[in-house]
Amino acid sequence: MPELISLSLSLSLSLSLSIHSMLVDGGTTSDWQGRWDHVKKFLERAGPFTHPDFEPNTESLQFLLDTCKILVVGAGGLGCELLKDLALSGFRHIHVVDMDTIDVSNLNRQFLFRPQDVGRPKAEVAADFINRRVPGCRTCSLFASGDRLIFFFSLNTEFHIIVCGLDSVIARRWINGMLLSLLVYEDGVLNTSSIIPLIDGGTEGFKGNARVILPGMTACIDCTLELYPPQINFPMCTIASMPRLPEHCIEYVRILQWPKDKPFGDGVGLDGDDPKHIQWVFQRSLERAAQFNITGVTYRLTQGVVKRIIPAVASTNAVIAVLYICADSAYGTLNNYLVFNDVDGLYTYTFEAEKKENCSACSQVPQDMHFSPSATLQEVLNYLTDSTSLQMKSPDITTTLDGRNKTLYLQTIASIEERTRPNLGRTLKELGLVDGQELAVADVTTPQTVLFKLSFTS
């Protein structure tokens, strides 16, 4: 027999201790003597991160089950698995939020939804399922995004834990910023009872990660922003003149040909969910591919490129969701970032992501910005969007001049954008900015304005 490699690969994480306590079917009294001895050791002591509602005592188990309020953000692949695991583990006060409705392509992994549910809001259907299946569990749903979500948050800040199964980095940064804005500092010292732990993570194909964030104490989303791989954007020169891959052909049609040909009318944008649009892009992509002898353009690939589809499967979500649960507690002792990969065998690794000293989201310190006084405002704008540690989308910049608030550039309101656009071409000196000037920047990536301190270079 051929030799097989003998190795053992192992990993220890520290476990949230109240996971033991959670694993009791709510309301039953079938605890046998000694079942929770090992747990009691821990529940009968306070720890450094103990939530103030948590009082070490012998009735802690039931107390935790009855009062712990969890918010699950996202009812998709991870969300469905999370809800199932949380409910079966004994959590009884669960809120779930999602702004999407169910699509047929969700059905291969979002098992709380069935074909007849297509079109209905995910949060509602998920909550229905859980409430019917798990007695005593009360799951409330919210089909919302944007303003309604902000409103919801303002009414509901007594969650003990927030758990995210999101599909965008911007959304994660937003929640992260929201929790940071809830922190209370007394004389510069963080009041730990204002911390709401955030358990975040994500999956893609066979890969996934889970992490614990204690806002204000451990690394936040923005501290590790550079860990997110950049979006695959092919260089324009490749797309325009030197395509090699079928993806290049599709991107050519999407970016250049569609706006030119306007196949479905003036101002009609490319809708990835409209099969007619995809069919048009597919046909044009085939033509372009033929010109360059490129094979591999298929309808499926066209759709994938246009919609930026990420492959997904049920099992990875199942695994990562559980790792969330294990991290999920009054203590939050997964320390603090775990990656998982079962493409080839099984691989997992945990490390402690460090809080960034000058993190634009959580450090409370104005960010340094260095520009020459003859640099234009446009250069500042480019820095805000292009920097890997900031990655802003459409920042609005204001400052205080002569004691009055002055908008330097604002993109989010058309009339103000038009009025302030000339400022982009002006130099910082021309705009009246001085060395040490503080700029306040607002952006969709953060609920709070970020303060920058401008230092002039010679």
Place this chain on the structure above:
Amino acid sequence: MIDMIEKEDNVISEEEAAQYDRQIRLWGLEAQKRLRGSRVLLVGLRGLGAEVAKNLILAGVKGLTLLDHEQVTEESRRAQFLIPVDADGQNQAQASLERAQFLNPMVEVKADTDQVETKSDDFFLQFDAVCLTGCSRDLMVRVDQLCASKNIKVFCGDIFGYHGYMFSDLGQEHHYVEEKAKVVKPSEQANDGPEVKKPKIDLNETTMVKKTASFCSLKEALEIDWTSDDSKARLKRTPPEYFLLQVLLKFRTDKGRNPDPCSFAEDSLLLLQIRDDVLEAMGVNPELLPDSFVSYCFSEMAPVCAVVGGVLGQEIVKIAVLHVLVTSYFKLECINGNIYMGIWHLDISRMNKTLI
């Protein structure tokens, strides 16, 4: 509309293509079609079984047979989300059937209420892959030996409280493909310096290489000789959970059931006794498995079922269908103050030497 797919024989319907879209993008259309043709037997519908069933049904196998002779109890229902709340007393496979089928109407899901020990050899041979949960050691060894010789892939898994394991036996001759970067031979022109003569690896271009691997049987894995010199070294690298599994399987054989929370006191004592006996018989120090193991191995914890079920389900899909995986291992995931995900590969050649 979906041109590419229509060209293939053995057509995937539009409905299937839409539903399986996200995973087809992961492992390709060919693999999905193979999946669509495979029949799997799943024995045991407790927490782990339910998770594996969910993952296989969602993935889109042709048929899944749920085999379980036990009845639903409050305890067994705790970590199982397929069984409705009012099903106490019904057969476990039967009670799980409706929700399981509901997950994906395109899969043929069947419930079989017989006891697995009563099934003839022929019964197992009708499947492409067999997954055994909650089975006795003797049965697992028997089925493993029977199936491996007929190229039916065998998977075993169990959850004991916070501990979980899985084992896969892919047979004596498991064929698989591996993606290897293409090696570009240097050009014939001798103009450039000696560096050019070295074969280069082109990472952008890969070729699929066919390989064959051989796996140890469950019997061999469970009957490792721990007293030889080689084994001392292996012992250091072996997770204690391997011995825990031996103890729990012995308990199951002796008592005909798993440790039961309702008889915690007497079962704990018995477990400690078995631990002493089994480890001593294997020539291993009983201290390898400290007494505390007893409080962590009762019942099935939902999250542990989900993780092991997730990985086990995915392994069945990958190995039985996609022919891309290669290793056989004990995956032991134990939660006892630490979350511990271990992979342990068995070294056959060394084992052979020690037997001589």
